[in-house]
Amino acid sequence: MRSKAELGRADAVACVELLFFAYRDFTGDADAVLEEYGFGRAHHRVLHFVSRNPGLRVAQLLDILKITKQSLARVLKQLIDEGFIAQREGAADRRERRLYVTAKGGKLTHKLTTLQVRRIEAAFAQSGPETETATRRFLLAMIAEPDRARVEALIGLSDRGATKDPI
Amino acid sequence: MRSKAELGRADAVACVELLFFAYRDFTGDADAVLEEYGFGRAHHRVLHFVSRNPGLRVAQLLDILKITKQSLARVLKQLIDEGFIAQREGAADRRERRLYVTAKGGKLTHKLTTLQVRRIEAAFAQSGPETETATRRFLLAMIAEPDRARVEALIGLSDRGATKDPI
DNA sequence: CAAATAAGTCAACATGACTGACATAACCTC
DNA sequence: GAGGTTATGTCAGTCATGTTGACTTATTTG
Numbered sequence A, B: 001m002r003s004k005a006e007l008g009r010a011d012a013v014a015c016v017e018l019l020f021f022a023y024r025d026f027t028g029d030a031d032a033v034l035e036e037y038g039f040g041r042a043h044h045r046v047l048h049f050v051s052r053n054p055g056l057r058v059a060q061l062l063d064i065l066k067i068t069k070q071s072l073a074r075v076l077k078q079l080i081d082e083g084f085i086a087q088r089e090g091a092a093d094r095r096e097r098r099l100y101v102t103a104k105g106g107k108l109t110h111k112l113t114t115l116q117v118r119r120i121e122a123a124f125a126q127s128g129p130e131t132e133t134a135t136r137r138f139l140l141a142m143i144a145e146p147d148r149a150r151v152e153a154l155i156g157l158s159d160r161g162a163t164k165d166p167i
Numbered sequence C: 001c002a003a004a005t006a007a008g009t010c011a012a013c014a015t016g017a018c019t020g021a022c023a024t025a026a027c028c029t030c
Numbered sequence D: 001g002a003g004g005t006t007a008t009g010t011c012a013g014t015c016a017t018g019t020t021g022a023c024t025t026a027t028t029t030g
Helices: A009-037 A041-052 A058-065 A069-081 A103-127 A131-142 A147-160 B009-036 B041-052 B058-065 B069-081 B103-127 B131-142 B147-160
Strands: A085-089 A097-101 B085-089 B097-101
Touching (some): A009 A103, A009 B041, A041 A058, A041 A085, A041 A097, A041 A103, A041 B009, A058 A069, A097 A103, A131 A147, A131 B103, A147 B009, B041 B085, B058 B069, B058 B097, B069 B085, B103 B131
Antiparallel strands (some): A085 A097, B085 B097
């Protein structure tokens, strides 16, 4: 029992390690499946965000992922060439290449998401369902502004709607 | 209000994204400092775990990091050459090269840890101190066995003792 | 002494980041 | 309509960090 609401350094260090191991295993499930397709985590991120935001522009995706367009180009090209992602000209601005997952891409994304969702659900089942709200508030608070607001809006939307799965 | 204690898929997907963004920003603070030293995240991980477990054997470190010894060799050699980590022969078994942070290495580790701890503390301050226990339980539950037990023991120890900072 | 173990090393390779420079098409503004 | 801006794509080279496979050395253990 510490007197203050403040964390001891040791407690915070524990969280550092928890985050490291939790994230490593969180991504591990999907990594294994991706390997079968010859894809990596970079492909997964692209699939995920395109699937979640159909019609996403390349520039927006770059902003979300915080990588350079040269880095994105390689994985995006592969995903397009192999038919997981499709591009369509923007209706208003024909310079834009709006990104969409194809049926094939949506299927893979769904498979990957399901793995991650399962681990999260299993974790909450074990830690107690009441830990969900707290965890979400903490994770959101960990995100640096100005992304926090954007993420809040992103997940805020999906919280309400029906299961708007990408496929 | 969902009728069950079960998460909706949309809620779990929200957690997927929260984890992605939270982890990205969590590591970002330290990455910036590491760059000044010409180090990367790999060096940070080595420093962290050696600092937390003085006298760690190479084989144990490999097991924690789940990388090959050839991968470790490169970063470890740099850290040793530049005086951040020291090796000492095992007392009982002279084949072992027990790893320790030097004063220099401890200082850097402390600096990096402080950055991460600050973000975590700021996050809890914002999400409410009552979210701490819940978050820690969730993160622990996210870790796959058999690591979960090991991590539990690791942080369990440090939870109690006085601030056993590595330097 | 032989075998197993702890660690180190050499070489080659893959992935996914990066910088910098430049190309193309479409839009916008004067 | 010319000229600048924007969205995107691409070429070329580099770096960090991971991989496999093969082999060495020192030491402990059976």
